[in-house]
Amino acid sequence: MKEQKLLKFLKRIEPDKQKHPFWHTVYDGMFTFFYTPNAVTPMQGVQIRDRIDLKRTMIFVVLALQLAYLLGTYNIGQQHFQALGQYTGLWEGWHLKLAYGLIKLVPLFVVSYAVGLGIEFFTASRKGHPIAEGYLVTGALIPLIMPPDLPLWILALSIVFAVWIGKEAFGGTGMNVFNIALLARAFVFFAYPQTISGDEVWISGIEKVGMAYQGMDYGWIHGVFDSLFRSLGWAEFGQGGAPVADAFTGATPLALAAKGGWEAVTSVPQYSLSNMWWGFIPGSIGETSKPLILAGALFLLITGIANWRIMVSMFLGAAFMGFVFNLWGATPFMEVPWQYQFFMGGFFFAMAFMATDPVTAAGTNTGKWVYGFMIGVLGMFIRVVNVAYPEGWMLAILFMNAAAPLIDHLVKRSNINWRKQ
Amino acid sequence: MRNGRYKIQSLLALLLLAAPAFASAGGGFTVKNGITIATVALAVFALLGVVLQMVRGQNGGASKKPAYVPQNARFISLKKGHDLSIVGEIEGEEVEEAAVNTFAVQPPDIVGMSPIPKVLVEVGDTVKAGDPLFFDKRFYRADEPRLMYVAPVSGEVIAINRGAKRSIVEVVILKDKEMQYREMPEINLEKASREELYTYLHDTGGWSLIRQRPYNTPAHIMDVPRDIFISTFSTAPLAPDQNLLVKGREELFQKGLDVLAKMTDGKVYLGLDGRGKKEPSKAFTEAQGVEKTWFSGPHPCGNVGIQIHHTKRLKVHQQVWTLGVQEVISLGALFAERRYKADRIVALTGELLKKPRYVHTWQGANLGELLKDNLLEGKKARIISGDVLSGRGKKAENFLGFYDEQVTVIEEGDYFELFGWLLPSKPRPSVSHAYLRNALKKGPYYVDTNTHGEQRAFVMTGQYEAMLPMKMLVQPLFKSIVVNDYDEMEGLGVFELVEEDVALCEFACTSKQPLQKILRRGLDMMHEQS
Structure with a gap:
């Protein structure tokens, strides 16, 4: 045995x-x-328990994220080489793109889990609690919503803030008010804005020298891969430091849309609808590929782990607001047809993995409809109307996290009043 | 079951799947693209429909009114909940006589009973069936009647067992070969006033058969209930077929209903099985002087609490009474035969029995004797007085619960399971769809007492609400109990619930929260306040 x-x-x-x-x-x-522990049910109370537990629930969310991880990794390399004008075809130099992406993503992933789980273990031992599974998901989410070039120490700092102040201070998994992953991102967003906003951060490995952009030099780890590729007779990274392609701007579709509407987006050849849909555009690591995120979302819906009410109502809210902006039409961004709004930015990622966090969302079924719809409306509003912020979902969800207890309170009041009749 | 959810899910999926199609078409909405999308959508939808039909058929959630329900009857179809199918069902309807010699009345079975009731017998005394054994001191004042708990069988009192802090847990009687009944005083049901009826019931033990909502305690001695509710079917896992329990005792059941009708200014409501699997006994469908409501749906729609909620909701400061079918029969016998006849047909069920079967015995039978020669050897057994959801774990030397009519024996689950959370080695029931097998196969499943995970804080939401067919915010209610928020607890309707109603929620809970225990704490808190 x-x-x-x-x-x-x-x-x-x-x-x-x-x-x-x-x-x-x-x-x-x-x-x-x-090992699942050998604990048995007490003599009083339910005598058998459902097969499901929090570990399986949480690991299913991580599984749902795997496709986004896969494409996110590849896309880091794709964007990098595209900016340099090398291997512009999708599958050209795939090994370089994958290796480049891994070199960027693996440290982010490792730091995310090391720091987050470290804090989790430490506080759990201080309180004498068992370790709850909440950070399994948070740790997988955080790298996906960060720009690829984020310095690791900033990532570590943001996780310390989010996990310690945002979660452990409130009592740990299940007690937090705000979504931990988004809290980490918001920390970076407000404390180190230059690393997470503007045109220059979404494509990895590009630096500004004087007035011109150029690729950064490759490091020793690239050299290790190079020796591997050389032995296989494949193309190599080389030294790096190549100048960027002529057409390079670095601007994301959202940034272009904010300036010049849908025409400005489609005027860039690489921002075709198909590229935007499949995710070969610059952005946070995991947010770009819509179909792969939706596949994950579908997985969560079928297994019943994420709440369909929030997803549907958030989609409806965003579509509704986009439609209202179409009618309004005061700026070029408002005139972007509402269905095209979904091709840009991180809407689907926010919908599938951020808004549906059961702890920070509204807890009542009626409340979930309101909660999701309001996120859709507010997020679209921030995206289109506020010129300072390029994308609205993080702020909208954090805001609605704060409002969720209020929504639940109103739902409870209505139930209490109904019962009094 | 939850059809709406599947429909909307599939619609959403379609919506999302349609988007890439028109994205790849270059964003233009041409007629050709439109037709392609529509065809694909229709095909996918039809496919999903077929799958849905299969799943629905598996779960037996047909909510159509069965043919045997009369046209103008009140029929309530409930959707929420879940039918747990587990191994150990009884085949056939044969009832055997159980060879049990020791019986006990157990004060802890009676909710709200003082820990040390006043015991009226001593070890060595002989009692007849219906002789008082003890009464609850809390209710007793000099000018008030004593609420007697009486012997279910005649014989010798062989033990008065005490538990923690000298509380009395069992009054044990060794049964005579020939049963002797205490002759009850004469009473004319037609002419007796309500007060005379009450006194008669307090004295003869009939009152102890009645439980009140809220709190599930015995009815208070002087209360007149708003209404009285009786559920004539049970949906709990492996629960006995109530048609069988009433067989041959139809007249006593009707007599019991007549008695109850005299004790309330409201009505006596009967909840009937409208699930369409089996037509209810004529004793139920043709009962006189009662209001009948038909219910259909998965467990817990057979619970009387759910039926109260949908027939005539319980409100603050109201009391209703509830009884089981066999308790009504005993009540009827008190008047028809002037005897305390607490004989019970008990379902012996569960995977660890050689042959699950029905037996005829009396209230509070010894579990070890009930199960003699019927237990499978070589496995550690958990003997449960009641069903697997709301029953109590007991030892073989313990006794059947005061109100229980079922014994379930399942395996203890004190084993470690390698990667049990990820790759379960044994199929176990689950209401979650995170297990493909459970989504597609209804059962029956083997079960054990393993918790399949550790207790966590409330994380998932909406789980409890899907398992309780009431208009109630279950999770907010439990949170309000945990933080002792008395007003909110009352407002959200804690008084409508007892343990058995939330047992399925507790089963389904991902965080393994002890909901029945929390609920009892809330109810006790409410009870003290009122």
Whole structure:
């Protein structure tokens, strides 16, 4: 029995809870990852329990994100080489693009989990609680909503802020008021705006030298990949430092739309509808590919883990506001046909993975309709009307997180009044 | 079950799937593109419809009115909830006589009973069936009648077992071979005033059969209930077929209903099985002097609490009474035969029984004797007095609960499971769709007492609401109990619930919260305040 051997081994290395509370907490987290505990239901209360638990629920969200990770990784490389005018075809130099993306994304991913889980383990051991699974999802979400070139120390700082102040201070998983991943992004957004807004941050590995842009030099890790590629006879990274292509501006579709409406977006050849839909445009790492995000969303809907009410109502809210702007038509951005608004920016990512966070969303079914619809309306409003912010979903969701208890309160009042009749 | 959700989900999916089609077409909305999209959409929708039909058929959620329901009858179809299908169902309708010798009345079974009731017998005394054993001291003042709890069988009192802090947990009687009944005083049901009726019931133990809502305590001694509710079917997992329980005792059941009708100014409501699987017994469908309502839907629609909510909702400062079918029969026997006849047909169910079956015995039978020679060897068993959702775990030397008419025996789940959360090695029931097998196959499933995960804070929302067919915000209610918010608790309707109503929510809870325990705390808090 191999299983029993592993169990015996794990039981043998269990640290003492009194002497080493921190290591015991870490051990407990690891042990429950390997083995579902042998706890049984008490004599009073329900005698059997549903198969589902929070671990499976959370890991399903991480699974739903995998497609976005895949394309996000490739797209980091794609955008980088496209800006330099090299390998402009989609599958040209795919190994370079993938390697480039991995070199950018893996450190972000590792730092995200290392810092976040570190804090989680530490606070859990201080409080004597078991480690809750909330950060499994948050840790996977955070790299996807950041620009690829974000310095790792800023990422670490933002996670410390979000997890410690945003979650642990409120009591841990299930108690937080604001979406942790968005809180981390908002921290970067307000504390280090130059790293996450403007035209220059969304394409990786481009720097400004004097007045001109050029590619950065490649590092040692690229050299490691180069030696691998050389042995296979494939194209290599080389030294880097190449000048950018003539047409390069770095501006995202949203930035162009804000200035010149839909015509300005479509005038850039690489911003074809198909490219925007499939996600080969600059942006936060995971937000660009609509179909892959929607596949994840569909997975969450079918398994019943994400709430369909929030997704539907948020879509309706955004469509409604886009339509109102079409009628209004005061600026070129407002005149962007409402259905094209969904091709730009991170709407679908916000809808599928951010707004549906059950802890920070409204808790009542009626409340969820209002909550989602208002996010759609507000997010579109911030995107189109406010020139200072290029995209509105983060701020809209954080704002509605704050308003969710109020919505629930009103729903509760109406139920209480109905019951009094 | 939750058809609306599937429909909207599939619509959303279509909407989203249609978008790339017209994106790849270059953004133009030509007639040709439109037709292509529409055809694909129709095909996908039809396919989804077929899948939906299959799933719905699996869950047996046909909510059409069955043919046997009379045309003008009140028929209520409920959608929320879930029918748990587990292994250990009884086949056939044969009722065997159980060879049980020891019986007990257990004060802890009675909600709100003082821990140390006044016991009127001593070890070694002989009692007849219907002789008083103890009464609740809390209710008793010099000028008030005593609410007696009486012996279910005749015999010798062989033990008065005490639990923590000297509380009395069991008064055990060794049954005579020949049953002897205490002859109850004469009473004429037609002429007796309500007060005389009440006194008679307090004295003869009939009152102990009646439970009141809110709180599920015995009815208060002087209260006149608004209405009385009886559910004549049970939807809980492996629950006994109530038609069988009333078989041969139809007249006593009707007599019981007549008694109840005299005790309320309102009505006696009967909840009937309208699920279409089996026609209810004539004792129920042709009962006189009662209001009948038909219910259809998954568990917990057979729970009397759900039926009260949909027939005539309980409001603050109101009381209604509830009884089970066999309690009504015992009540009827008190008047028809002037005897406390607490005989019960009990369903012995569960996967660890050699042969699940019905047995005939008395209230509070010893569990070990009930299950003798019927337990499967070699497995650690959890014996449950009641069903797997709201029953109580007990040991073989313990006794059947005061109101219970079912015993379920399942396996203890004290094992470690490698990657149990990710790749379950054993199929287990789940209401979640995160398990493909559970979404497609209804069961029956083997079950065990493993919690399948650890307790967490409330994270998921809307789960409880989907499992309770009431207009109630269940999760906000539980949060208000946890933070002792008395006003909100009352406003959100805690008084409409008892443990069995939220048992399915507790089963389904991803965070493994002890909902029945929390609810009882809230109810106790309310009870003290009122």
